[in-house]
Amino acid sequence: MKRPLSIASLLFCIALTVSLSAQTTPAPAGTTAPTAGMKITTDAEFSTHMKEIQQQNGILNKAIKGGMAEEASKAAARLEVLFKNIHGYWSAKKIDDATTAAQNIVTSLQAVQKAVAANDMAAAETARASIGANCMTCHTAHREKLPEGGFRIK
Numbered sequence: 101m102k103r104p105l106s107i108a109s110l111l112f113c114i115a116l117t118v119s120l121s122a123q124t125t126p127a128p129a130g131t132t133a134p135t136a137g138m139k140i141t142t143d144a145e146f147s148t149h150m151k152e153i154q155q156q157n158g159i160l161n162k163a164i165k166g167g168m169a170e171e172a173s174k175a176a177a178r179l180e181v182l183f184k185n186i187h188g189y190w191s192a193k194k195i196d197d198a199t200t201a202a203q204n205i206v207t208s209l210q211a212v213q214k215a216v217a218a219n220d221m222a223a224a225e226t227a228r229a230s231i232g233a234n235c236m237t238c239h240t241a242h243r244e245k246l247p248e249g250g251f252r253i254k
């Protein structure tokens with residue numbers, strides 16, 4: 101009668117593997133990592149996008165300033181995927197200022213990728229520097245700080 105025990109330990113190993121690998125993904129419980137063309141339908145999915153945007157934006161900034169072309173183009177391409185989803189969210193709601201801010205960032209990210217591909221890190225930095233004002237525009241109009249910490253969409 102060894103079988104029930106080995107199945108139990110096998111299940112335990114699977115559960116452990118799943119919980120360990122879950123720690124390395126940025127997506128919180130109940131949400132999946134953003135994919136290209138994904139439709140954002142919940143606040144949690146929106147927040148998952150913003151958290152990864154924050155992280156990738158930092159990577160992009162450092163990579164361009166450090167002249168690391170491969171890393172810069174990877175981060176810019178990932179940010180383009182994320183902001184296209186953000187753009188889709190606001191455009192479906194027909195909220196023009198937010199849709200425009202997201203579109204402006206997508207355009208800047210495409211310019212960053214073009215400049216990096218041409219090995220022109222100065223032009224990449226110019227394009228990157230135009231992104232921040234659009235983060236601000238949208239946050240000022242549509243991001244609300246919660247008294248208990250964190251943010252929500254307004």
Ligand code: HEC
Binds near residue numbers: 250
């Ligand atoms: C089109 C609108 C829009 C744009 C553009 C935008 N954001 Fe956001 N962001 C929001 C809204 C709305 C929230 C609040 C809801 C939330 O936190 O999920 C938010 C929340 C955040 C948060 C807090 C995430 C959390 O839940 O803890 C960070 C960090 C963030 N944004 C970073 C950025 C950065 C960096 C950029 C530019 C590179 C950017 N955002 C551009 C709308 C936008």
